[in-house]
Amino acid sequence: MTELPKTYSPTEAEEALYRFWEENGFFAAGAEGDTRKTYTIAIPPPNVTGTLHMGHACRTTFEDVLTRYHRMKGFDALWIPGMDHAGIATQVVVERLLAQEGKTRHDLGREAFVERVWEWKEKSGGRILSQLRRMGASCDWSRERFTMDPELSKAVREAFVRLYEEGLIYRGTRLVNWDVVSQTVLSDLEVETQENVQGTLFEFAYKVAGDDGAPTDEELVVATTRPETMLGDTAVAVHPEDPRYTHLHGKFLVHPFVDRKVAIICDSELVDMEFGTGAVKVTPAHDPNDFATGKRHDLEEINILNFDGTLNKEGGEFAGMERFAARKAVKARLDELGFARGEKKHMMTLPRSQRSGSVVEPMISTQWFVKMEPLAKPAIRAVENEVVQILPKDWEKTYFHWLRNIQDWCISRQLWWGHPIPAWYCDNCENVIVSREDPTGCDNCGGGNLRQDPDVLDTWFSSALWPFSTLGWPEETPDLKRFYPTQDMETGYDILFFWVARMIMMGLHFMGEVPFSRVLLAGLVTDERGEKMSKVKGNVIDPLDVIEGATLDDLLAKAQFNGAKPNGLKYLQKTYPDGFASYGCDALRMTLLSYSPQARRMALSLKRIEGYRNFANKLWNAARYAMMKLEGSNAKATGEPPEVSQLANRWILSRLQVAIDAATAGVEEYRLDEASGALYHFVWDEFCDWYLELSKPLMDGPHAEETAQTLVHTLETVLRALHPMMPFVTEEIWRQVPRDDALGTHPVDAEKPRSLIVARYPEQDGRRDEEAEQAMAVLQEFVVSARTIRAEHDLPRARTIEIHFLAEDAKRAFVLEGEKALIESLAGATLVVSDAEKMASP
């Protein structure tokens, strides 16, 4: 055996090991003739434009642990990798790049712009894939997919057409959420509400019109937080039973800026008599409540906004102004005309676009929708019947709540990057053609002038099909047959609605079967203060920096490039004055695994990563010790525990079993924190702190052989148990461990080089040696108290002390007497045991 360095250097080993696994095809699943049970995870596809962040590192680690564990358990384990085209997110990024050249997408035109996005995708996507590899992800790269691959695009089109034919996709004119910056409609989910915004409730008066239509002295005072919307007012509503306004029923108001009669209507649904003046201005085209009111009273819907958020011609003298400028101007004019009636501070919530952050405007528009209720019902049942299990279970309630109150899903987007909507409109007649093949003419009037719908689909539409589109659907491929349904879907709780619920609905609808049997939800990775990582805050930790190390200057430069504010840079400087050491991938993985899956936040701390880096080193050194002791011995690991007589050996074999049981149970129950914790404590607190010390005297005595066997067996077994979590350091060590060559490798891998990645995961056999554990507890208790005495009396190690011990019962005395040599060696004391009863008797 060659000399191993005292300190484990992860970065050198990791890349070579990954290459070894990949080149030898260890990640590939679905080999010909493989009849094993399958275990499949479809990766939550990262956005193609992003870089790998801690959230991805977390996903990757969890999924890789599950994949590797099942592979070692003898499953044909498949982890399907891939990426998402991420419609709006990607388009925004590329537009930003164009802006740096002083161009907009309109300068390029649609075709050239999309071309440009594809170029960017090639560049950016490659980086993500290499980052996943660097995390140790054991994905089957031969099955890598992209949501806009031709096959997956075909799946999207098939799904759209089928839903349309079934009446589940329709085109409708509704009040939708408009993002004036991205200039597209958004689904309800893409609108986030900003709470507790200090707003102003502005009150102004409409003059009541006389019989001749001219303003009288009488007025009706209304309030609004968006004064500019009054340009689209077509009514003012009062409560039918409000005595203050009975005399106004049926009358009209004079609009001060535009030539329009504003009706006074009675509506008990919209109006709360107690609130404000009890009179509500009604803007059907720009407010959801008002829209509904408008429908009830057949009011005119007047759109006052252009797509870019400026006022259109309906704005009269304010036309062309930006919406917020118009707000000020309208207020000022009302004030000038003497219609203003004061203003109050008002706490409100603001709807903002998830992507652009701009305030969302409700606008009337014709869009494509998916009718959700019929799809939601089976998805609710699937979870109720536990055909799909959601872990942690708390999330089930959230899932049910959303699905039971589900609204139709707006799936069209006014973007250029995405799946085109397969709908054509005939110029001659009103016909709409939705079809699998591009139509050549109108199937209604025979006209040849067809225009394809210019919109694209919401990026989540293709994501919803991911678990089966990646396997070849709608074709009946062998992969689809073999691997669908998948087993686990592991992702963040933040996309439970966006993605998970929709996959369940679409899987049930198109495949007739749920797409996965478990949903495993994890929390969000935050910085150590518990704050969300954001580029502006400068607190983003790049997983690769943690793995490979980075100087403070590196970190600052990167943060600055990403647009961190001065405060963010200061935080960085203060928190990481020395940058990051190269902790290695295993350390990062163990850290991420150590957080409870119930935690909604995982506050990542560098100290914790350091602790696991130290753990890897501890394991490394334990192995070094073992190798040293095994030199010249015939001992080798066989996968079967040796027959042993010595207490220490019996004890560690029993404790090993306990650790394996805990690790196995932990992984099965998706308590990776408990699984990793059990192995961590076994290795450090039991194997290293006690067993290795106990083995030292034993290795010099008559029981050296069984001790060597125990040592190598325990080490080799724990490496197998730990491998899914710390794949690199375990494989690196495993290569050096003397063992039976055939140990645990499945026939499928017989032709390949030996590798821990396909070794058998240790079995739970429940073999405990209670007697040895109890006896060992006595021994440990004694050794600890002897050490305490030594420490408290400041007795140097060199000095041997004599300890008289009064055994409380014969059993303890027996243990102490029997293991005298070991105890004396560990405690550094001479032991004199006296039997309590003997002492008591004369």
Add this chain to the structure above:
RNA sequence: GGGAGGAUAGCUCAGUGGUAGAGCGACGCCCUUACAAGGCGUGGGUCGGGGGUUCGACCCCCCCUCCUCCCACCA
């Protein structure tokens, strides 16, 4: 307005109807040939507040206070 989760050691968090745990930090000793990225030892919490159920509650029930998040159209 509805819903969910949380409040445990200085910090970050696990946890169980029966005398409280981890990691990091603190304190003291130790360069003992596997490991100073280490070893050995020590200290530290009336488990947010109040009430109830129980032989017994940090854990179950009720109320209160304070955080976090999600959903929702109050002008």
